[in-house]
Amino acid sequence: MSETATGQNKKKKGKKTSVLLLIMMIVCLGVFGFSAYKILSQKAEDSAGEAVYEDINRAAKMDETRETMAVRPAARPWVPGGDPLQPEDGPEDALIISVVDFEALRENNREIMAWIELPDTVVNYPVVQAENNDKYLRHLLDGSYHRFGTLFFDYRNDLSGDLLNDDITIIYGHNIRAGNMFHVIQFFTEQSYYEEHPYGILYMPEALYRLDFFSLVTISDQEDMRFSYPEDMQGFLDGLKSQSHFSSDVEVTPDDRLVGLFTCTNEDESERYILYAKVTPLE
Numbered sequence: 001m002s003e004t005a006t007g008q009n010k011k012k013k014g015k016k017t018s019v020l021l022l023i024m025m026i027v028c029l030g031v032f033g034f035s036a037y038k039i040l041s042q043k044a045e046d047s048a049g050e051a052v053y054e055d056i057n058r059a060a061k062m063d064e065t066r067e068t069m070a071v072r073p074a075a076r077p078w079v080p081g082g083d084p085l086q087p088e089d090g091p092e093d094a095l096i097i098s099v100v101d102f103e104a105l106r107e108n109n110r111e112i113m114a115w116i117e118l119p120d121t122v123v124n125y126p127v128v129q130a131e132n133n134d135k136y137l138r139h140l141l142d143g144s145y146h147r148f149g150t151l152f153f154d155y156r157n158d159l160s161g162d163l164l165n166d167d168i169t170i171i172y173g174h175n176i177r178a179g180n181m182f183h184v185i186q187f188f189t190e191q192s193y194y195e196e197h198p199y200g201i202l203y204m205p206e207a208l209y210r211l212d213f214f215s216l217v218t219i220s221d222q223e224d225m226r227f228s229y230p231e232d233m234q235g236f237l238d239g240l241k242s243q244s245h246f247s248s249d250v251e252v253t254p255d256d257r258l259v260g261l262f263t264c265t266n267e268d269e270s271e272r273y274i275l276y277a278k279v280t281p282l283e
Contacts, residue, residue, distance in 0.1 A: 050180075052140045056126055059104045060115060069095045069282065095201070095210065095282070102205040109141045113159050115203040116151065116171065116211075121184045123200070127171055129153040137172075148181055149174050154225055162206040164279060167228045168258045175263040175273075182263035185275050188216040194246040200277065202259065211259050211277035214252055215244035221270050225262075229254055240276055252278045 096119070105112045105126060114127040128136055128150055136150040151173040158165040173182035187193040200211040217240060230236050233254035241248070252258075261275040 052142055052144070052146075053125065056105065056108060056141060057124070059101065059108055060126070061099075061101045061104070067097050067099065069097050097201060097208065097282075098203070100203040102203075112141070113153060113162070113204065116200060117203070118184065118197060118200040121197060122179055123182070123184060125151050125173075125181070127151045127153060127202075129155060129157070129159055131155055133172065147174070148176060151181065154227070156225075156227060159204075162204050164202075164204070164207070164209065164257055164259070166257070168226055168260060169279075170225050170227070170260045170262055170274075172262045175266050177266065182261060185216070185261055185263050185273050186265065188213070188273075188275055189245040191246045194248070198248075198250075200261075202279075208282040209259075210280040210282055212250045212280055213275060213277045214248040214250040215240040215276040216246060217243045217274055217276070218245075218265060219272050219274060221272055250278055 098117070100115045102112070102115075105115075109126075109128065111128040111130055112126045113129045115125070116127050117124045126141065128141070129152060130136060132155050133152070136152040138145055138147060138149050140146045140148065141150055151171055153159060154170040154172065157169045159169075175181070175186060176183050184197075188197075194213065194216075198213055200213070202209040202211055237252050237254070241252070257279040259277045259279055261277070263273050265271040265273055
């Protein structure tokens, strides 16, 4: 092969290499641009969602009416018919509560049934109930589509009279990786986190409940929700405690009502967390 032909082949290879490099650069820039667009779009969406929740928080006047209530320690069982504000023995605990303006909240959305607060966490949200479990899965209180969704009671739960009327009441929420909604539930896999956050508060128009957490279990997404105790009620409760990711001294009996906070694990698409709490009426 002549030197001229060899030179021409080298030039052709050089051109091909340059073209491939150019294509690769264009592809990389495209991927980068798309990723940047997705990140910016998600941030804008998150900001819009947070603004909606800030507005509803102001309507609830959560930060304007903080009070201190003396209550029985969580580990002491509540006696049905007894006064929930008085401990059977030992010192009282101090509980910081709010007075939620449900009248103002329901002017925004009639399906707001409660407000849940987990002190010292981001969980400080309204809870709705619709005619199905799809409506608020990806929609905010104003009806706009959003990946945060809204915390909601299972549509099969009985909340008549603005009270918890079932043995077990389920509240659903997304595990948002950015830290919103029920993201904190995954941290209850650590004993120390549970010990620092042993309870939540559920506000309803006609009742105030403390949620004394006693079990975090992992279940399959194929398992049906339970709203009443099985025949072996105590066995069911003992099973929840034995399967829990953390240990708790909270005493739970078949006379107690439960609330379960339900979310994804974000580790396995087929797994869910349920953080169970004993319901202690405070008013």
